[in-house]
Amino acid sequence: MRRSPRASVTTKPSHGGPVRQRATTIALAAIAATAVAAPVAQAKTTITMSGSTSVYPLITSLARSYVTSGPGKGKVGFVVQQGGSDTGITDVSRGRVTIGNASRAQQPSDPGGIVFNKIAYDAVCIITNASNPIGTLSQAQVESIFTGRTRSWSQVPGARATGSIELVSRTATSGTADAFREIFLGGQLSIAASAQVKSSNGLVKQTVEASKGAIGFVSLDFVDSDLRTVNYQGVGCTLRNAKSGQYKGVRPFSLVTRGKPTGASKAFIKWVQTSSAAKAVINQHWIPVR
Incomplete structure (x- = not known):
């Protein structure tokens, strides 16, 4: 970072x-x-x-x-x-x-x-543990995972992790959590109550780095080689893609x-x-x- x-x-x-x-x-x-x-x-x-x-x-x-x-x-x-x-x-x-x-x-x-x-504008990236790269997720798949309907990595195509999905989210005061719900969950759905709740991007990052079964979301600026970012609707969460408008997971500062x-x-x-x-x-x- x-x-x-x-x-x-x-x-x-x-x-x-x-x-x-x-x-x-x-x-x-x-x-x-x-x-x-x-x-x-x-x-x-x-x-x-x-x-x-x-x-x-x-x-x-x-x-x-x-x-x-x-x-x-x-x-x-x-x-x-x-x-x-x-x-x-x-x-x-x-x-x-x-x-x-x-x-x-x-x-x-x-x-x-x-x-x-x-x-400014900033990209929000979905992240997984470095040992669990996932090619891409559709909005429907993201919704299913983060609302708790999909609970096992065996249900996620391309996942290398096994066992239960460990959701990592943010506290109620978080703008990143609000932006995630608006962009990735259509503004109507809520993240599952079973998710671990963290007070900062840094703590989400640390938690996902430490657990092979974890998935969360952070600001692009917190992404490094210790994590994997998940392509959203076939587009990678990169600064270039965010600037071009191809990556849709963008929110204002x-x-x-x-x-x-x-x-x-x-x-x-x-x-x-x-x-x-x-x-x-x-x-x-x-x-x-x-």
């Missing part, structure tokens, strides 16, 4: 809801290539974020670029926490953070008065604000959406918004 950008890291409990996995502080003083980031207290403005574990690698890369060589240099600092898309959306709606990071589309049930500022963005948040979001520097970061592992 690709490592997140270098930054000073502290761990602290959440203000309500699930415990945050990490809080990353990215300071805005001029930073030499080998220097340690200065404390956020030295920055004039601090942008606080919480939310999606899928958006986390991208947003920390963008924030690092913004404060080291972009217009935020010496002016802005970032504190980025995780916790899931729904947590970020709730946090920003209640004024707990400046921006909520979301890896799903806006829903009617979301709090009123928030704005989804789209910054958004920076969610309380009302239209203003001040430092507005400047950062505009830079992310329009600058060539931000586009270069996004193009590495994600799909820019056209």
Whole structure:
């Protein structure tokens, strides 16, 4: 798995809801290539974020670029926490953070008065253990497996694993889980209650790596040679296929604000959406918004 950008890291409990996995502080003083980031207290403005574990690698890369060589240099600092898309959306709606990071589309049930500022698209990949490559799955097969109707690998054409299928899913606050249900389960079906529930992409990845009978789903950025990705409807989950539109398992990444963005948040979001520097970061592992 690709490592997140270098930054000073502290761990602290959440203000309500699930415990945050990490809080990353990215300071805005001029930073030499080998220097340690200065404390956020030295920055004039601090942008606080919480939310999606899928958006986390991208947003920390963008924030690092913004404060080291972009217009935020010496002016802005970032504190980025995780916790899931729904947590970020709730946090920003209640004024707990400046921006909520979301890896799903806006829903009617979301709090009123928030704005989804789209910054990129990301592919969601179905993954299996490295010892259990599967050629391709149709939507009907994916639905049957993840709803629990298909329970044995012997019922899945091409599978090398034997025995029971071990489903690995995400917590209720996960935008990746919401996107998976919308894209792969038609938005109407639910993942089987027997599935193991994990709080992050990284934990899903670790679980599938460790069990020959496991199957789950993660953001494309978390895929590496320790896993197998499953072709969906005959198309591989690759960045090239996602960018071309051939791979259909794609969802939006958004920076969610309380009302239209203003001040430092507005400047950062505009830079992310329009600058060539931000586009270069996004193009590495994600799909820019056209």
